[in-house]
Amino acid sequence: xxxxxxxxxxxxxxxxxxxxxxxxxxxxxxxxxxxxxxxxxxxxxxxxxxxxxxxxxxxxxxxxxxxxxxxxxxxxxxxxxxxxxxxxxxxxxxxxxxxxxxxxxxxxxxxxxxxxxxxxxxxxxxxxxxxxxxxxxxxxxxxxxxxxxxxxxxxxxxxxxxxxxxxxxxxxxxxxxxxxxxxxxxxxxxxxxxxxxxxxxxxxxxxxxxxxxxxxxxxxxxxxxxxxxxxxxxxxxxxxxxxxxxxxxxxxxxxxxxxxxxxxxxxxxxxxxxxxxxxxxxxxxxxxxxxxxxxxxxxxxxxxxxxxxxxxxxxxxxxxxxxxxxxxxxxxxxxxxxxxxxxxxxxxxxxxxxxxxxxxxxxxxxxxxxxxxxxxxxxxxxxxxxxxxxxxxxxxxxxxxxxxxxxxxxxxxxxxxxxxxxxx
Amino acid sequence: xxxxxxxxxxxxxxxxxxxxxxxxxxxxxxxxxxxxxxxxxxxxxxxxxxxxxxxxxxxxxxxxxxxxxxxxxxxxxxxxxxxxxxxxxxxxxxxxxxxxxxxxxxxxxxxxxxxxxxxxxxxxxxxxxxxxxxxxxxxxxxxxxxxxxxxxxxxxxxxxxxxxxxxxxxxxxxxxxxxxxxxxxxxxxxxxxxxxxxxxxxxxxxxxxxxxxxxxxxxxxxxxxxxxxxxxxxxxxxxxxxxxxxxxxxxxxxxxxxxxxxxxxxxxxxxxxxxxxxxxxxxxxxxxxxxxxxxxxxxxxxxxxxxxxxxxxxxxxxxxxxxxxxxxxxxxxxxxxxxxxxxxxxx
Numbered sequence: 001x002x003x004x005x006x007x008x009x010x011x012x013x014x015x016x017x018x019x020x021x022x023x024x025x026x027x028x029x030x031x032x033x034x035x036x037x038x039x040x041x042x043x044x045x046x047x048x049x050x051x052x053x054x055x056x057x058x059x060x061x062x063x064x065x066x067x068x069x070x071x072x073x074x075x076x077x078x079x080x081x082x083x084x085x086x087x088x089x090x091x092x093x094x095x096x097x098x099x100x101x102x103x104x105x106x107x108x109x110x111x112x113x114x115x116x117x118x119x120x121x122x123x124x125x126x127x128x129x130x131x132x133x134x135x136x137x138x139x140x141x142x143x144x145x146x147x148x149x150x151x152x153x154x155x156x157x158x159x160x161x162x163x164x165x166x167x168x169x170x171x172x173x174x175x176x177x178x179x180x181x182x183x184x185x186x187x188x189x190x191x192x193x194x195x196x197x198x199x200x201x202x203x204x205x206x207x208x209x210x211x212x213x214x215x216x217x218x219x220x221x222x223x224x225x226x227x228x229x230x231x232x233x234x235x236x237x238x239x240x241x242x243x244x245x246x247x248x249x250x251x252x253x254x255x256x257x258x259x260x261x262x263x264x265x266x267x268x269x270x271x272x273x274x275x276x277x278x279x280x281x282x283x284x285x286x287x288x289x290x291x292x293x294x295x296x297x298x299x300x301x302x303x304x305x306x307x308x309x310x311x312x313x314x315x316x317x318x319x320x321x322x323x324x325x326x327x328x329x330x331x332x333x334x335x336x337x338x339x340x341x342x343x344x345x346x347x348x349x350x351x352x353x354x355x356x357x358x359x360x361x362x363x364x365x366x367x368x369x370x371x372x373x374x375x376x377x378x379x380x381x382x383x384x385x386x387x388x389x390x391x392x393x394x395x396x397x398x399x400x401x402x403x404x405x406x407x408x409x410x411x412x413x414x415x416x417x418x419x420x421x422x423x424x
Numbered sequence: 425x426x427x428x429x430x431x432x433x434x435x436x437x438x439x440x441x442x443x444x445x446x447x448x449x450x451x452x453x454x455x456x457x458x459x460x461x462x463x464x465x466x467x468x469x470x471x472x473x474x475x476x477x478x479x480x481x482x483x484x485x486x487x488x489x490x491x492x493x494x495x496x497x498x499x500x501x502x503x504x505x506x507x508x509x510x511x512x513x514x515x516x517x518x519x520x521x522x523x524x525x526x527x528x529x530x531x532x533x534x535x536x537x538x539x540x541x542x543x544x545x546x547x548x549x550x551x552x553x554x555x556x557x558x559x560x561x562x563x564x565x566x567x568x569x570x571x572x573x574x575x576x577x578x579x580x581x582x583x584x585x586x587x588x589x590x591x592x593x594x595x596x597x598x599x600x601x602x603x604x605x606x607x608x609x610x611x612x613x614x615x616x617x618x619x620x621x622x623x624x625x626x627x628x629x630x631x632x633x634x635x636x637x638x639x640x641x642x643x644x645x646x647x648x649x650x651x652x653x654x655x656x657x658x659x660x661x662x663x664x665x666x667x668x669x670x671x672x673x674x675x676x677x678x679x680x681x682x683x684x685x686x687x688x689x690x691x692x693x694x695x696x697x698x699x700x701x702x703x704x705x706x707x708x709x710x711x712x713x714x715x716x717x718x719x720x721x722x723x724x725x726x727x728x729x730x731x732x733x734x735x736x737x738x739x740x741x742x743x744x745x746x747x748x749x750x751x752x753x754x755x756x757x758x759x760x761x762x763x764x765x766x767x768x769x770x771x
Contacts, residue, residue: 014592015655065548144465151624160582175658178581180560219547220555275576279569282556412565
């Protein structure tokens with residue numbers, strides 16, 4: 001028996017790679033989003049367009065002993081009103097899984113993928129079901145020897161389980177890939193999904209990111225004194241730290257041929273992605289933003305365009321003194337003379353920093369800007385940092401937007417850039 | 425066709441630091457001795473197979489990045505440096521772009537637990553030194569910093585099979601020219617929290633820990649060429665019946681084998697857990713090996729040891745090829761195949 005006859009021909013295995021063909025064009029046919037601005041495309045689009053802020057006092061857990069006491073919490077509806085499946089497992093879904101479900105279902109139904117059981121899921125997260133993990137540890141410490149519900153907590157804490165639960169609820173059993181590259185996770189996930197389709201490994205992929213607020217991560221950023229006591233002000237000369245947020249965003253990506261074959265409405269096209277590692281420090285970026293410069297340059301090279309073709313940059317812009325200075329330096333260096341009139345803003349001013357979901361949410365914001373022909377403003381910005389040679393968007397703005405570049409940078413030097421183009 | 429070759433192997437396991445220690449333990453075919461791991465509040469400790477301290481202090485520990493890092497960062501860099509061999513210095517000199525994919529299931533659990541214990545006591549005094557080390561991609565960041573590599577680095581999370589997914593991603597990266605070489609590493613660390621969780625599902629399973637690394641490149645090495653010939657689909661399961669079926673699909677996607685070939689499986693020496701994989705591979709005609717049986721359950725690290733042990737056997741000429749079968753803890757079954765020389769991969 002030869003090797004070839006032993007392999008079922010149903011679909012290609014993970015490796016070897018499919019035969020080389022011209023790279024497929026990859027389009028977005030569905031987008032789901034959940035943030036503090038609301039549930040779904042409509043409420044978020046209006047919120048980002050007008051620069052509304054969802055940052056407010058934390059109510060999910062006790063923060064009275066923390067330096068900062070605000071975050072961008074999501075108002076989750078009761079389970080029954082979310083369209084979640086009625087089966088028993090859904091009743092056990094934690095906050096992160098619920099948000100992931102809402103975003104995934106919105107993207108799925110918008111794309112019109114009635115049946116696609118082999119669809120891969122590629123998701124980014126930093127915490128998975130961390131709230132359940134915290135419950136597990138608390139129970140193990142406070143009630144040693146009793147294991148009631150501990151197995152359930154372990155199983156549902158793990159990111160692969162949350163992805164699988166949401167996939168199964170839609171009838172999807174395709175391969176799941178979880179990328180945890182800190183705050184670049186969501187962008188890395190979308191970029192990886194884009195490469196799967198572009199390289200002919202898949203026709204359709206559900207991809208994005210999700211993260212829910214929890215005491216461990218909140219206390220972690222507070223311990224680093226990275227949290228601002230007031231809503232964050234990215235690229236403001238007097239910025240004083242980030243605001244955490246929570247949420248999820250999921251894109252339905254497919255090859256152009258697939259989208260056209262089922263007559264899908266195309267929301268936009270992804271045309272470039274690059275990832276690089278900043279080796280300067282675990283929590284601090286290189287002062288000149290070397291890796292950020294690399295990702296912006298390489299992503300644009302893959303897209304076949306230069307800074308002059310980019311109409312708007314959705315910056316990572318966490319509002320920490322070091323991150324924003326680094327990113328400003330990298331944008332100045334990458335954009336060159338184009339920087340003088342290249343609009344930039346950070347939508348973290350509206351929804352906070354969503355960590356593993358940030359890159360995915362910001363990709364959806366980029367699609368919204370491309371669809372609506374507007375630029376999302378930073379309502380909290382008062383005095384732009386003079387290090388920014390580029391104009392920061394401060395007011396709701398109508399503009400011609402054909403290409404958007406979205407930056408995501410994370411702890412440990414995980415850097416990623418996505419380039420999205422308007423579909424006309 | 426995408427040719428990808430294994431240029432180096434590395435391992436840190438309960439058998440010791442390095443591939444020779446792993447090989448010796450597997451050749452002895454005896455379980456590595458167990459040690460006690462205390463659980464707070466419990467009268468009886470967990471029995472585990474922990475990684476022993478290194479015989480000599482590794483030089484990389486003097487790098488500033490490793491000053492506060494835990495073993496989940498130490499073990500992958502040790503495995504990576506062993507796998508890279510002389511190419512580590514070339515990477516540090518900027519002559520080679522080395523990408524990395526770190527695969528894990530439990531994550532940086534020791535520091536996460538310690539940090540959360542501090543949060544429970546008083547969040548306002550929780551240590552800012554611990555928190556950055558709790559993040560999933562901290563070990564990948566330290567490794568990239570040590571090698572001075574700006575190439576892409578992913579940290580992938582899943583059950584044991586994510587290591588095989590990582591190999592496939594690495595192969596794609598190499599084909600796309602994203603790097604000159606790619607390290608794929610499976611790593612898990614020892615902590616009572618993980619042992620406690622494992623105990624909930626399998627009371628007689630013995631927790632292990634450590635790391636395993638494969639260093640992949642596109643060009644064939646001058647000697648001892650080992651080719652990554654295939655990685656199967658990842659096949660999901662949710663019930664015992666599904667596990668049996670998933671193991672069989674993996675078996676069907678790989679060549680049937682010959683007496684000169686090795687099967688390296690993920691069975692643990694526990695009848696109930698091993699049933700599905702044993703049934704799928706009962707007619708394997710060649711040699712058999714199951715590292716978990718002697719080294720313990722170490723999830724992604726154990727999957728990496730399977731590949732390291734198989735490639736080591738091919739490298740030494742003991743077998744001509746090896747099929748890998750991995751039945752993950754709770755998500756997928758998957759398989760891989762390595763062959764000696766430049767044998768044509770599966771079409």
